[in-house]
Amino acid sequence: MIKKNMIETYFGEIGYSTEKSFPGIKILLHATKTGVKAVVIADAFVAGISKKSDIRCLKRETKKYIEARHASKYLFIIIVDKVPECRLKNTVLISPEFGKIIRGGCESCFGKELSILNKMGKLQRAESRKNYVRATESDMIFLYIIIGINVYLYLKFMFFGQNYGITADTLQKGKYQNLVTYMFFHAGIRHLIGNMIALLYLGRQLISKKGSLCFVAVYFLGGIGAGYFSIAAKMAAGATTETIGASGAIFAILGALLATAFLDNESDIRKSAALRYTLVTLVCSMGKKTDNICHIGGIICGFMVYALLLTIHNLFEIQNNRKFKEMRKELSLCTRNY
Numbered sequence: 001m002i003k004k005n006m007i008e009t010y011f012g013e014i015g016y017s018t019e020k021s022f023p024g025i026k027i028l029l030h031a032t033k034t035g036v037k038a039v040v041i042a043d044a045f046v047a048g049i050s051k052k053s054d055i056r057c058l059k060r061e062t063k064k065y066i067e068a069r070h071a072s073k074y075l076f077i078i079i080v081d082k083v084p085e086c087r088l089k090n091t092v093l094i095s096p097e098f099g100k101i102i103r104g105g106c107e108s109c110f111g112k113e114l115s116i117l118n119k120m121g122k123l124q125r126a127e128s129r130k131n132y133v134r135a136t137e138s139d140m141i142f143l144y145i146i147i148g149i150n151v152y153l154y155l156k157f158m159f160f161g162q163n164y165g166i167t168a169d170t171l172q173k174g175k176y177q178n179l180v181t182y183m184f185f186h187a188g189i190r191h192l193i194g195n196m197i198a199l200l201y202l203g204r205q206l207i208s209k210k211g212s213l214c215f216v217a218v219y220f221l222g223g224i225g226a227g228y229f230s231i232a233a234k235m236a237a238g239a240t241t242e243t244i245g246a247s248g249a250i251f252a253i254l255g256a257l258l259a260t261a262f263l264d265n266e267s268d269i270r271k272s273a274a275l276r277y278t279l280v281t282l283v284c285s286m287g288k289k290t291d292n293i294c295h296i297g298g299i300i301c302g303f304m305v306y307a308l309l310l311t312i313h314n315l316f317e318i319q320n321n322r323k324f325k326e327m328r329k330e331l332s333l334c335t336r337n338y
Contacts, residue, residue, distance in 0.1 A: 007041050007077060010116050019069065023047065027062065029069060037109065038071035044080040045268045055088060075110045077117070081269040092117060096124075096267055142212045143203045146219060147196050150246055153184045154192045165244035166227050168234035179227040180220065185244040195246045202253045209260055214309055215253070222252020222302040229297025243291045248298040251285075254278055255302025263310055 008018060008026060016028040016039060024046025028039040040062050042049060049055060059076055066074050076091045087104035094101050094117065101121045106114060164181030186192040207215045226248030234241070260266070261274035278299065286292050 006120070007117070010120070011039060011113065014112055014116070020065065025058075025062070027065065029071060032109075034109070035073065036069065036071040038066040038069070038074040039077060039113065040066070040074065041077045042079065044078055049078060049080070052088075055091065059088075059091070073107055073109050075106060075113060081267045094121060139207055139212050140204065142216050143200070143207060146203075147199060150184050150186070150192065150196060150199075153181075154186050154189075157185050165242040166231055167242050168231060168239060170231055179224045182227060182244050183219075183223045183246050183249045186246070187244060191245060195250060198250050199246055199253075202250060202257065206253050206256055206260075209257075210306075214256070214306070217309060218252050218256045218302050218305050219249045221305045222255065222298055223249030225301025225305070226252055226294045226298035229301070230291050230294040233293035241291075243294055245291075247285070248291075248294040251282070251295045251298030252302030252305065254281060255299035255304075256306040258299070259303040259306035259310075263307060 008016075008028065011028055011030075012018075014030070015032075016030040018026055019029045019038075020027045024043040026041045028041065030037045030039075040058075042058060044050070047058065049058060055076070055078060058078075062076075063074065074090060076088075078091065078093050079096050080093055081095065087102060089104045090106050090110075092101060092103040092106070092114070101117060103114070164175075164178050164185060166175075166178050166182045170176075170178050186195065203215055203219075206218065223246070227243070230243045230248065233239075234243075255278070258274050258278045261271045266274075282295060282299065285295055
């Protein structure tokens with residue numbers, strides 16, 4: 001992911017030095033034979049830049065400071081989560097996650113700097129393609145199987161009356177299998193349809209990001225963990241109610257999606273959006289007849305399961321992709337040649 005510090009480091013190798021730092025903004029200067037050049041690097045989220053007029057305002061305010069330092073040439077680099085289709089003179093907009101770059105007319109003296117930015121963007125785009133899992137219908141097979149099992153067991157429960165939910169004494173009676181089976185039984189058709197729509201929506205997101213194996217692990221391990229939270233709460237409160245439904249596992253998927261935003265080093269905007277979405281979904285699902293502790297436990301366990309999977313992946317990942325090594329080497333050579 002492209003960050004201010006990365007750009008500052010690469011530009012430092014071609015003669016730039018940090019002159020001033022403000023919240024979300026850094027001003028770099030480089031003295032050349034033809035005069036002083038200035039580069040302003042701004043993080044749109046931290047600096048509060050959300051539209052074209054904000055960029056114009058930033059340029060007006062910082063140009064006064066730049067001109068006071070006798071800089072005759074200047075380049076503005078704005079790091080934005082979503083790159084708008086706007087082009088301003090001597091301004092480069094760059095996406096930190098996907099490496100997309102949009103720039104207006106820039107002066108020829110900034111050829112070196114633009115070349116470095118282009119190579120950084122190219123590298124980021126390549127890494128984004130590497131990390132993105134292209135989900136096809138065949139990748140969704142486990143999701144559809146789980147939905148099918150939920151529907152089948154609901155019909156079985158409706159006609160034959162068999163039930164495998166969890167209560168406060170589930171573990172005391174040795175019914176450990178109920179920690180899995182409770183995720184596949186539902187109290188009514190509305191309960192079933194609501195959960196299956198949520199499972200389909202959130203499940204597709206997680207599979208698209210991390211693959212079907214991650215989805216299956218989060219669904220079952222997170223759902224079991226949510227069940228333990230529910231049993232502990234029932235034992236503490238002395239409750240005799242029974243918990244059934246896939247919502248514990250569904251909230252585990254929601255917790256895993258939240259974990260991807262924070263543990264995969266996504267942008268601050270995506271982290272904030274993921275956190276808000278999780279909290280709003282949790283609050284909207286609360287009710288007197290709802291096992292709220294199971295939902296909260298699902299989010300916690302889903303987050304922890306994804307963190308565990310990510311740790312295992314990082315421990316056993318082998319860095320043998322020559323393409324990315326060559327691109328990094330090319331970027332390093334680019335800065336040295338200048």
